Amino acid sequence: MSTPRKRLPEWLRVSYRGGRARQEVKELLKGLRLHTVCESATCPNLCECWGRHTATFMLLGSVCTRDCRFCDVPHGTPPPPDGKEPENVAEAAERLALRYVVLTCVTRDDLVDGGAGHFAATVNAIRARAPETQIEVLTSDFGGREEDLATVLQARPDVFNHNIETVGRLTPEIRSHASYRRSLTVLANATRLGQAHNIAVKSGFMLGLGETDDEIRTLLGDLREAGVSILTIGQYLPPSANHWPLARYAPPEEFDEWARIAKEEVGFSSVVSGPLVRSSYMADQAVEAALHPADNPSDA
Numbered sequence: 001m002s003t004p005r006k007r008l009p010e011w012l013r014v015s016y017r018g019g020r021a022r023q024e025v026k027e028l029l030k031g032l033r034l035h036t037v038c039e040s041a042t043c044p045n046l047c048e049c050w051g052r053h054t055a056t057f058m059l060l061g062s063v064c065t066r067d068c069r070f071c072d073v074p075h076g077t078p079p080p081p082d083g084k085e086p087e088n089v090a091e092a093a094e095r096l097a098l099r100y101v102v103l104t105c106v107t108r109d110d111l112v113d114g115g116a117g118h119f120a121a122t123v124n125a126i127r128a129r130a131p132e133t134q135i136e137v138l139t140s141d142f143g144g145r146e147e148d149l150a151t152v153l154q155a156r157p158d159v160f161n162h163n164i165e166t167v168g169r170l171t172p173e174i175r176s177h178a179s180y181r182r183s184l185t186v187l188a189n190a191t192r193l194g195q196a197h198n199i200a201v202k203s204g205f206m207l208g209l210g211e212t213d214d215e216i217r218t219l220l221g222d223l224r225e226a227g228v229s230i231l232t233i234g235q236y237l238p239p240s241a242n243h244w245p246l247a248r249y250a251p252p253e254e255f256d257e258w259a260r261i262a263k264e265e266v267g268f269s270s271v272v273s274g275p276l277v278r279s280s281y282m283a284d285q286a287v288e289a290a291l292h293p294a295d296n297p298s299d300a
């Protein structure tokens with residue numbers, strides 16, 4: 001018997017608006033055979049982000065080789081990568097005049113380089129066609145292989161993002177084929193390898209999976225020690241009754257307090273924290289706040 005779903009609190013209810021501009025964007029993406037996370041996750045922030053000329057593209061298909069307990073992405077054997085995808089993403093960035101693009105992907109443990117070359121090709125294609133567009137890559141852990149991480153960073157994205165998702169104790173139960181320490185190593189290596197090109201390092205996690213306050217404090221310290229400067233904190237929302245059970249809805253003021261602690265006590269440059277925050281939400285502002293803190297006094 002499935003447990004009854006907890007009622008959604010007021011602060012998580014948002015209207016999901018449509019409109020002509022949105023329809024036009026959808027048609028263009030369909031024509032280029034591209035997937036945005038914004039659409040596939042029916043993200044509540046979609047209108048706001050597209051209105052700000054930011055979008056998150058899902059590279060390398062929509063089937064993941066891993067099966068995390070919190071994630072709704074289908075698990076299985078993915079088809080081979082679409083070789084035209086890097087050029088198509090670049091065309092979309094140019095035609096939609098995107099100011100900020102997040103490139104993410106399912107985890108492709110089936111590919112020798114985990115898809116690192118595809119990431120780099122996409123960054124390079126966007127640079128060639130839309131040089132003003134800022135680029136964030138949100139990657140898997142590449143099985144911890146430093147050479148694949150280096151391939152991505154050599155393409156010089158503006159931001160490298162790898163989500164740690166949850167605290168150390170819950171990681172083995174919630175994340176599939178991943179380890180807390182390995183993710184920290186990926187972030188520390190990205191900090192070291194990206195330093196010469198001023199690549200900002202970002203990560204994020206969710207509240208509501210069953211973590212304790214002490215564990216969150218440890219997580220914040222570990223991320224900072226790995227060199228992470230931009231942080232996102234959002235609410236876990238189980239995609240179905242078969243996913244990892246929701247422990248609680250954290251109230252908005254708790255998100256504000258963790259943002260304050262992360263910035264003032266732990267030393268992150270930029271923190272985006274709130275019930276509706278997703279990894280790429282306000283990504284453009286988060287990086288601005290990290291690079292020019294004096295101009296962005298209240299980014300948290």
Ligand code: SF4
Nearest residue numbers: 064066067068071107
């Ligand atoms: S690796 Fe990423 S896309 Fe794959 S199941 Fe886990 S969270 Fe979802």
